Amino acid sequence: MDPLPFHAPSLLPQPSDTALKHHFLGRNLKDVQAPAVVLDAAVVRRNCKLMLDTAKQLDVGFRAHVKTHKTLQLTKLQVGEDSKSVKLIASTVAEIENLLPWLLECKKAGKEVNVIYGLPLSPSSLPRLSTLAHHLGPGTISLFADHPSHIALLNTLPPNTWPGRIPVLIKIDTGYHRAGVSPGQPQLTALAAALAASPRATPAGFYSHMGHSYATSSPQEALRALGQELEGLEAGARAFLASAGAPGADAKKPLLSLGATPTATAAQNLLHDAGGGPASAEYRSLLSRVSREFSVELHAGVYPVLDLQQLATRARPAESLAQPGQSLLSLRDLGLRALVEVVSVYEDREKPEAMIAAGSIALGREPCKSYGGWGVVSGWGWEGEGGNGGVFEAEGERRGWVVGRISQEHGVLVWEGEREGMRELRVGEKLLVWPNHACMCGPGFGWYLVVDSEAEEGPDVVVDVWTRWRGW
Known part of the structure; x- marks a missing residue:
């Protein structure tokens, strides 16, 4: 049997699972350096x-x-x-x-x-x-x-x-x-x-x-x-x-x-x-x-x-008609999000804007036919703060924060909709963003931080780390 003289695992070794888990396990997402990519197991x-x-x-x-x-x-x-x-x-x-x-x-x-x-x-x-x-x-x-x-x-x-x-x-x-x-x-x-x-x-x-x-x-x-x-x-x-x-x-x-x-x-x-x-x-x-x-x-x-x-x-409805309560295709079924950090805010622009330290390398650059942005900010972490101020939904209320412009390492969040009741962003705040295309959001990262919304630890605590393969 031939050896494997030229193969990805030897040329592109993975980071140490032990070291990654030692660093991340048990940490709240709000305490993790951004950008990162998060999976909900x-x-x-x-x-x-x-x-x-x-x-x-x-x-x-x-x-x-x-x-x-x-x-x-x-x-x-x-x-x-x-x-x-x-x-x-x-x-x-x-x-x-x-x-x-x-x-x-x-x-x-x-x-x-x-x-x-x-x-x-x-x-x-x-x-x-x-x-x-x-x-x-x-x-x-x-x-x-x-x-x-x-x-x-x-x-x-x-x-x-x-x-x-x-x-x-x-x-x-x-x-x-x-x-x-x-x-x-x-x-x-x-x-x-x-x-x-x-x-x-x-x-x-x-x-x-x-x-x-x-x-x-x-x-x-x-x-x-x-x-x-x-x-x-x-x-x-x-x-x-x-x-x-x-x-x-x-x-x-x-x-x-x-x-x-x-x-x-x-x-x-x-x-x-x-x-x-x-x-x-x-x-x-x-x-x-x-x-x-x-x-x-x-x-x-x-x-x-x-x-x-x-x-x-819209290949399936949001919920099964035969089994009410079973989600099929809604925001609840999106299992990958990008953790990003706000690095500046611009309240005086024509539309309120903020900058995140995550651009095309972190989020991808593929468009979505239902809206003009590059990602949608979820309402994660906004509970108990007078509501989330609206989460942008292309098929529903088109009001909320979206990633409106991107370059290599910069992302510009843009508020869509009326300003009244807008959820203000703060420098240093962590956000979770749903990307347009998950396949192009992962390649910028060496591993996924895994949370489990059904686990005792709750949906914000890292319970595992999965390394991502590299190479061709």
Whole structure:
């Protein structure tokens, strides 16, 4: 078995867990130096369980993407403690390398392990991926292909560089136009011919990412996008199989893996009467029909923590109609916040403003379609001070503090709405901000401070620290 001479854990070592916990455990967030990124473990557990329960009740598979958080602890919550299989997607080789010790433990416990490297294959990634495949065994590392040259590249691998035949998923473009090949295109036919003739690679299924589902604005639209993706992926699979030759009678059902957080979580509408309306039965019927010939799985990444972009999709209503009181998509379901500190205030500007020592590196720079800012200040810490003065809600009262402008290390908070009753900010005050896009809020930090709103310590006390993987 090849060693791991070049891999992220050795080149980019993690900070000491012992030192981090010694410094942070038991501290109140108001006593922690900002900026920092904070996870609420209770919210994360609830979101992960809801997704796993949904897949189980719909009788479909689920594959968790680890790119949002890049931590072992949250990966385990995504998979579920009782799961007999570990199905993951990673956007970097470094993510798989950091997961390797735990994946080996899972295999030793008899669990099925499969991790997809989530970009079309590149020559420079192959040596590290093949080493991982050697450590984990045949069939554990799957690759994407959407061009015949990817198969040609695999055919050039020297013997014994990859255990067994290399599983390849065909990336189908269902309208997002990022990666993937569209059904009916000559490139798909050529890819099918290349894979059929390959001595090294074997088809492992079909995959699509419905990234444009972020544009949805209602449960009905999100369900419609889910149906369109399923139909588009099925069409791509059928076109490929028609070119390559249908699998034999003894072959497993071909895999269809579809999703993005808006569409994958929109599947919850089928179980919670959550705004899907009469069309819910239509989509249940579609799913049932496709499942007779294909093995269907959902995949998603940001759903454990969610963010303001996800709220803007309105892919589910705030609360389940079938189970009143069960939150589905509201501010209560956002599990990641940025801890920031006010460093100056400007009451005399046209709109009241304040500065925080956190800009694009801490918060990200991705917009949100529902409002013009870069984050929303929560009401955390304002209880007992005459009310929070209003928390800005894009779908409700558009009154409160938002991150209105950002540069590298500077963020400018802007008060939106009437000044009357405004909650004044003070220099040195700590605030928690919901970011637009959680995936882009984490990379500026080496670890997450974990609180637990259901724990005895209360929602403001650090109960754990999760280190975040680095590298590519």
